Amino acid sequence: MKIVLQNLTKVFPSRNKKSNEEVVAVSDLTFTIPDGKLVGLLGPSGCGKSTTLYMISGLQKPTGGQIFFGEDDVTALSPENRGVGLVFQNYALYPHMTVKQNILFPLQNLKGADKLDKNTMLERAFEAARLVQIDNLMDRKPSELSGGQQQRVAIARALVKMPRVLLLDEPLSNLDARLRLQTREEIRRIQRETGITTIFVTHDQEEAMSISDVIVVMKLGVVQQIGKPQTVYDNPVNLFVAKFLGTPPINVFKAQVANGKLVINGEAVLDVPGATDREVFAAIRPEGFIPAENGAMTCELSSIEVMGRDVSIVSKNEAMLTPTIRSIVDADYKISATAQNVKFDLKPHKVFIFDSETEERIYFGGQTAPETGI
């Protein structure tokens, strides 16, 4: 089921009657989610990603714009009639029902032609339970389950009625680190097996990058960039997206473009053909540094962290806007921990420059804007 959002807008009226400050949670959102894909809505808290999800579910009515499932306009439909499955952030399992009763619940609501007999319902419930591997816990109450198990029950309950769309609100936020890693693989697997178009919301960029077919990066209700995770990472359209994706985070410097060269802290560090002279922000991915004796960029060495396969060099520079400069280089490079300074050459495709006022990307050399759409 393809999902189309068209100029979707959500404005919350002001809570305080005296001030007329409205909150624009989602502003003019337009994008298409292709059939059968796993899409991650990504952004810091308050960026409107959950509101978008709830508008797709029907629990919140958009102030403007339209939502299409396939060719059907579902904007005016209530959640009951949309055929979506939703997994809540804290699961919202009915505490007084067993796992089996919880999973059966949506099936027992089916009416008319869709009505199922008891055996079929049980079969479907067990099928869904097997898919998320909780078929041995069917007679437990939610309070007797771990967070990860509750999460699976919630997914089974959402899947059992074979929804057209599966929505997950911060599906991993209540799980511990190890379980999170495991569960995100599970979500990926379940989505692949069922082929249901799935949208999930997260503020964790790593989570979104690792399992999504497509990520949608949002900020203050406005979509910043949509694309395949690798594309967005390799080719951010503005400084916000560049800073939001990647661990360790990208290193940002105050810089200038002068005579086709990028100048950081008075040093010409890179040729940037095609960029006109102006003040810019230069952002360099940690893996974009190559230590070199006669490197173009000089930084004051703070410490070296050995991580086995890689070495992480922590350094400083007058022009940096992040607290430290962190570069990850191959362990083959031998750098003396006692050295005062460290010099780097830069990989041009790991360096992005942004206009210092609009924070929009300035493309140079072979860099081109990412394809819009998915």
Add this chain to the structure above:
Amino acid sequence: MKKFLQKIRFEEWKAWIYLAPAVALLLVFTVWPIINTLRMAFWEDYSIMKELGGTLGNEFGIKNFEKVIKYQGFIDCLKNTMLLTVLTVPISTILALVIAVCLNAIKPFQRFLQTIFFLPYVTNSIAIGMVFEAMFNIVGFGTNNPSFGIINNILGVFGADPINWINAGSGYWQNIAVLVIYIVWNALPFKILILLGGLQSVNKQYYDAAKIDSTPRLRVFTKITVPLLSPMIAYVVITGFIGGFKEYSSIVGIFGDDMQAVGGESLNTMVGYIYDALGNQEGRASAAALILFAIIFVVTMINMYVSKKKTHY
């Protein structure tokens, strides 16, 4: 004794001193009356002794209980009490639940309506009883020009004949019907308050989840709201039963302290019987009070047992 007192540290004495006023009041007004009730109930000739200045007989036994149980007046009181309780508790609980759910569902005027529904709780029950009496009464009953109360007038609008609810010669079941309406109305506010409080603490996400799963409204009510409210429902049922067995002032409010319509059957209750017997038969009154206590105790235990099985927390 001295050694024992020395063992208790000063801090503990301090605690006891702080508690002393409350303990003294409890001893005088709760513990002593309870002991006295037991004494009077089992002291067979208490009433005679009191009259004669305490010189005759001091036998202990269960004669008072035997007399009370065999006495037809007491049996009638027990029957009235049971009937009123069994009728009013389920009706008031179900009504309160429906009203609480409706109140919870509306946004405008919620506070205002909440206040209105709570008014009976802060109004004197005798006063309310008199108002109910006026509503059901027929002024000038038996004359050529009777004036009907509002209830009969409303019935008249629908073409029904006026009913003799509480006047002379009115039937037992008419009397009971008036009492049930009055008691239910009087019991509603407390129950609504408790259930509304429970409803407002239910996580809204359960309802969102039910909506996503296209759950019909009635099913949301029976499968989600009621089970999640079950601890509160158990609470109002248990307190309702206890209150029901102690029903008294409502009957006085409507029928006066004769506890019956003129020429009608007695509507007296257990507590009414105890009050009546207190005049000169303290022994029987005490015995009846203990019987009432035993009944309430057993019913509450049954309630607790059932609710433990039915509530999910």
